[in-house]
Amino acid sequence: MAEYQGFFQMHTGQRWAIVVSRFNQRITDRLLDGAVDALLRHGAAKDSIDIYWVPGAFEIPGLATRLSTKPYAAIITLGAVVRGETPHFDFVASNTASGIARLAENSPMPIIFGVLTTDTMAQAEDRSDGKAGNKGAEAALAAIEMADLLRQISH
Secondary structure (H helix, E strand, O other), rough: OOOOOOOOOOOOOOOOOEEEOOOOOHHHHHHHHHHHHHHHHHHOOHHEEEEEEEEHHHHHHHHHHHHHOOOEEEEEEEEEOOOOOOOOOHHHHHHHHHHHHHHHHOOOOOOOEEEEEEHHHHHHHHHHHHEEEEEHHHHHHHHHHHHHHHHHOOO
């Protein structure tokens, strides 16, 4: 994965929360590995990363809302919702995205959307450890950048 060449900086003592869905765990394990690796490569201490597993993507916004009262630099949300033969995908994907977006608008910290919504498992695989990179790592980089930006504007 190529390193981001932006002008952000991780600060000492920052804590990071990752909320990850167990459903489609073959994919979410890869997203989580990418996110943790990106945080570590950019200076986070391993013990500054808290990982919270939820059953599915639908449960991500609820837990992230509760974690938003904790002293995290950012919360990274990771999941994989793959379209099936029923409208279930539409309800889960839409409500998960809406819940995370509402939280992000009102949270004192960055809430990063790293939930894949794909038509096929192959597309999810490509975005978790394949042709399209690792969206978990990209979410972690966005978390670092946004945490730094919010820190800059609060001083």
